[in-house]
Amino acid sequence: MDTGxxxxxxxxxxxxxxxxxxxxxxxxxxxxxxxxxxxxxAGVGTSTTSAHLxxxxxxxxxxxxxxxxxxxxxxxxPGVARILEGLVAIAGARGPRFVPGTPDRLRLARICYxxxxxxxxxxxxxxxxxxxxxxxxxxxxxxxxxxxxxxxxKEVGIDVxxxxxxxxxxxxxxxxxxxxxxxxxxxxxxAILGLALKRKWLAKDLDGRGLSPTALGQKEFHRHFGVVxxx
Amino acid sequence: MDTGxxxxxxxxxxxxxxxxxxxxxxxxxxxxxxxxxxxxxAGVGTSTTSAHLxxxxxxxxxxxxxxxxxxxxxxxxPGVARILEGLVAIAGARGPRFVPGTPDRLRLARICYxxxxxxxxxxxxxxxxxxxxxxxxxxxxxxxxxxxxxxxxKEVGIDVxxxxxxxxxxxxxxxxxxxxxxxxxxxxxxAILGLALKRKWLAKDLDGRGLSPTALGQKEFHRHFGVVxxx
DNA sequence: ACGACACTTCGTTCACTGACGAAGTGTGGA
DNA sequence: TCCACACTTCGTCAGTGAACGAAGTGTCGT
Numbered sequence: 124m125d126t127g128x129x130x131x132x133x134x135x136x137x138x139x140x141x142x143x144x145x146x147x148x149x150x151x152x153x154x155x156x157x158x159x160x161x162x163x164x165a166g167v168g169t170s171t172t173s174a175h176l177x178x179x180x181x182x183x184x185x186x187x188x189x190x191x192x193x194x195x196x197x198x199x200x201p202g203v204a205r206i207l208e209g210l211v212a213i214a215g216a217r218g219p220r221f222v223p224g225t226p227d228r229l230r231l232a233r234i235c236y237x238x239x240x241x242x243x244x245x246x247x248x249x250x251x252x253x254x255x256x257x258x259x260x261x262x263x264x265x266x267x268x269x270x271x272x273x274x275x276x277k278e279v280g281i282d283v284x285x286x287x288x289x290x291x292x293x294x295x296x297x298x299x300x301x302x303x304x305x306x307x308x309x310x311x312x313x314a315i316l317g318l319a320l321k322r323k324w325l326a327k328d329l330d331g332r333g334l335s336p337t338a339l340g341q342k343e344f345h346r347h348f349g350v351v352x353x354x
Numbered sequence: 355m356d357t358g359x360x361x362x363x364x365x366x367x368x369x370x371x372x373x374x375x376x377x378x379x380x381x382x383x384x385x386x387x388x389x390x391x392x393x394x395x396a397g398v399g400t401s402t403t404s405a406h407l408x409x410x411x412x413x414x415x416x417x418x419x420x421x422x423x424x425x426x427x428x429x430x431x432p433g434v435a436r437i438l439e440g441l442v443a444i445a446g447a448r449g450p451r452f453v454p455g456t457p458d459r460l461r462l463a464r465i466c467y468x469x470x471x472x473x474x475x476x477x478x479x480x481x482x483x484x485x486x487x488x489x490x491x492x493x494x495x496x497x498x499x500x501x502x503x504x505x506x507x508k509e510v511g512i513d514v515x516x517x518x519x520x521x522x523x524x525x526x527x528x529x530x531x532x533x534x535x536x537x538x539x540x541x542x543x544x545a546i547l548g549l550a551l552k553r554k555w556l557a558k559d560l561d562g563r564g565l566s567p568t569a570l571g572q573k574e575f576h577r578h579f580g581v582v583x584x585x
Numbered sequence: 586a587c588g589a590c591a592c593t594t595c596g597t598t599c600a601c602t603g604a605c606g607a608a609g610t611g612t613g614g615a
Numbered sequence: 616t617c618c619a620c621a622c623t624t625c626g627t628c629a630g631t632g633a634a635c636g637a638a639g640t641g642t643c644g645t
Contacts, residue, residue, distance in 0.1 A: 131441035132375030139367025140603080141360065148359040158622060171604055173623055183444060192612045192621050206440040210362035213414060213433050291614055371633080389592060402634055404593055423591050423642045522644055 137182035155197035238312030368413035386426035469543030
């Protein structure tokens with residue numbers, strides 16, 4: 124009677140470990156996270172987490188994408204979320220149920236290292252390309268400042284010369300895990316976030332990750348970049 | 355973030371053990387089985403199986419009904435089957451998928467210890483009550499032979515006096531797990547099965563559990579009891 | 586009353602696996 | 616080139632739980 128009970132039990136046992144369950148539930152919002160972040164969620168060390176993640180990968184519950192020195196883990200597919208939902212249903216938990224596609228606080232704008240992620244970050248990225256302030260280079264995902272862009276960014280208040288003296292790449296498309304599209308990373312992305320915080324266009328949320336646009340920010344983002352901040 | 359990950363991981367770990375997974379998959383046909391049967395399926399001893407079943411009960415994946423010296427285990431609800439289906443789907447198993455309500459070979463007629471179970475057994479039980487060959491007694495689930503029944507059964511070829519000399523109960527309703535209704539157990543049930551086998555109304559299947567009605571059986575069951583054998 | 590039987594509980598052994606820290610790999614930025 | 620950082624791999628240790636047999640409980644049939 125080969126009904127796949129063996130393979131299924133492997134998957135179930137992969138879920139059935141407290142640390143791994145915490146990881147999976149954390150990832151149920153469809154956002155990808157690094158192993159370090161997940162280690163904090165799971166409440167165990169990074170090496171242990173690495174082993175857990177490896178097992179979840181092998182069980183085809185998660186997938187991973189390497190980007191730079193980070194490895195982003197996310198759920199492998201909709202079937203995984205469905206199973207977890209089913210388990211919670213049987214468990215009779217009363218906790219807040221996850222509804223796919225629910226917009227949330229972090230979705231609009233948040234910090235990705237030192238630049239803006241979320242729909243605002245993605246719109247900025249797209250807008251700068253459309254305005255031709257930046258242009259694609261031969262290197263995949265990297266952008267160069269155009270003459271127009273250099274001028275316009277100086278007008279906005281960014282010290283372009285200082286940036287050009289640095290070794291870090293000027294601008295690149297950084298994959299955004301709530302939007303599944305690129306937002307602006309690199310020196311330019313960092314400079315824009317720095318400016319937005321200094322001028323109080325954006326305020327850091329208490330958790331240090333979320334970004335709330337201010338009334339001033341709404342106006343200024345639109346004036347300088349032609350970007351509408353609202354969701 | 356109390357999304358029930360703890361409770362769900364307990365359930366998942368209950369499924370995620372090979373022996374328990376085999377038990378669950380075996381029970382996915384909605385038929386109840388005893389712990390001894392399940393021990394054979396799981397491939398471990400009865401005491402170990404008892405511990406597994408206890409854990410599955412506590413995880414609310416199974417339910418149990420005690421009947422005499424047997425304890426019948428079955429899946430607790432449709433949600434359980436759905437989860438198992440989901441796990442198999444992710445596992446990518448190709449095995450024969452269970453479809454609820456699928457009629458199968460054992461459903462029509464099979465041996466339950468020494469009497470007939472399945473839809474044939476249930477119909478005989480209902481028919482004998484309707485014909486008033488037997489009647490309900492003060493003891494729940496037990497039946498007594500009526501004067502009419504004694505006479506008619508003798509005509510059929512059953513040695514009623516011999517049965518009445520025994521100490522075992524004459525007739526009782528035995529819960530049928532494919533039909534979820536009562537079939538006829540006790541001396542009378544055993545006598546009917548013995549007669550049906552001796553006269554080749556029914557033939558034992560190779561597995562020693564299933565019963566196949568013969569062409570003669572179709573006719574005779576109808577003639578003596580007014581029961582139509584067909585599904 | 587007695588043995589047969591189904592099942593559970595108890596006590597023990599043993600393999601598995603989750604935990605950590607240390608060391609290794611690879612990328613990015615000064 | 617060099618350091619900082621994110622992450623993985625390796626080695627070791629300790630706790631969990633799955634396995635069995637023996638003994639106990641309760642029901643059935645003679």
